[in-house]
Amino acid sequence: MRVTALLVAVMWLDVLRGPAEGGRSHAPWLVALAGLAGEVAFTALEALAAAAFWRVLGRRARWSELAPRLLVASSAETLAVSIAAGRARLPHVWGLMLAGPRAMESGGPPHGIAAAFATFGVLAIVRMLISAALQARVARATFPAALLMVATMWLVSRLAAWWTFDLLQGRSFQP
Numbered sequence: 001m002r003v004t005a006l007l008v009a010v011m012w013l014d015v016l017r018g019p020a021e022g023g024r025s026h027a028p029w030l031v032a033l034a035g036l037a038g039e040v041a042f043t044a045l046e047a048l049a050a051a052a053f054w055r056v057l058g059r060r061a062r063w064s065e066l067a068p069r070l071l072v073a074s075s076a077e078t079l080a081v082s083i084a085a086g087r088a089r090l091p092h093v094w095g096l097m098l099a100g101p102r103a104m105e106s107g108g109p110p111h112g113i114a115a116a117f118a119t120f121g122v123l124a125i126v127r128m129l130i131s132a133a134l135q136a137r138v139a140r141a142t143f144p145a146a147l148l149m150v151a152t153m154w155l156v157s158r159l160a161a162w163w164t165f166d167l168l169q170g171r172s173f174q175p
Contacts (some may be wrong), residue, residue, distance in 0.1 A: 005068035011078045012036050018087050043071045046153070053149055054139045061139040069138060073131035080123040098122050112165035116158040128154060 016035035017028055047067040054061035082088050083099040095103035100121035101114065128150050136146035 001068045001072065005071040008071050008075045008078070009036060009040070011075060012039050015078045015082050015085070015087070018082070018085060039074065040071070043067060043074060046070050049153060050135060050149070053153065054135075054141070057139075057141075057145075057149070059139040059141055061135065065138045066135065069134035070131060073127055073134055076123045076127040076130060077119075080119065080121060083123075096121070100124060112162040112169070112171070115165045116162035124154075 013032050013036050016039075017032035044063075044067055047063050047070050050066050050070070051061050051063045079088070080099040080103075083090060083095050084102045088095075090098070092104060098121050100117070100119045100123075102118040103121070128147070132143060132147035132150045135141075135150065136143045139146065
């Protein structure tokens, strides 16, 4: 699993290098490495949260087993990022279905809900299914239980992104 995770990290590096080379960066590999470091950090945090979640449910799932598996699950996201960045030449409808609304946006999302759910597409569902299957094995849980846990974590993270985006834009839920 660690070798596969390393291969996925190389995929992330390649996907992140493309937009950096197309931009005005003088060091596209440095930008890509920073992006990869961010992806690995977020994967480590996701594994930490998943391990805690499994512990609450009475299952043992070690962080060291979850982290490489979650990086492997993110392989579907590399394709989605490539589509959203315009590297994969697809009709707009296919890009929207696979990578979500972020594949269609020309500028930034106008509201928090658009920002939070911009990544929702078929490939996000594939990532959740892969993650649930891999986590079910580690936690020795059923696939439906793992899928419920993964979907709950995904939804909570989307709600947090929505509210954070709106608050940073000066919008509040207070009258």
